[in-house]
Amino acid sequence: MSKERRKKLASLSFSEKVKLLEKLRERSLALAEARKKLKEKSQKQSP
């Protein structure tokens, strides 16, 4: 992320930044869930 972009994000209000935090968290959880499903799928497929 560029320095300017980081500065712009840092200058947002706390409320706006918390909303972004929530989106980031949802994305992290969704990725973790997808990884878990992939792992389960590959374990089922392996002999």
Added chain:
Amino acid sequence: MKEALELINRMQADGVIERYAIGGAVGATLYLEPAATLDIDIFVRLPGDPGSSLVSLAPIYDYLKLHGVRAEGEHVVIGGWPVQFLPVSTALEEEGLQEAVGAEVEGVRAWVMKAEHLVAIALQTGRAKDYARILQFIEQDVVNRDELKRTVEAHGLAPKWEKFKARFLNE
């Protein structure tokens, strides 16, 4: 997160906790760009608690249970967010609690530690992710260096701060 903060404020109004302040990555978000985090760290002082790490969090858990909040290991989950309650156990944390600043999340008042305390606590904790966060505070120039110096000196962290500066800031 709004829901979690509303409940924590209510818990304070009901006298279960005396004071609180958001620390960790969520606290840092008041000053920095948002970074992915999975939980909310809430530093608390309970009524009559002189500042000991041995203080029981049972009154908090009992209160939350009454409000339908479930515990997951060392966290409680409020409004989908895992929240960790950390009783203040050092003079630095106590000062961070005392000097916390007010902020608002969607119209809900919240107390957040000052940047200098967040940095000093991160320095004290000393994990790689804490050092990375300190660097963000410094790079983005959102910490008052004189105040930080006073804080680290007052809490016996000056040698650690000098080491950090030499290692990461070439100072």
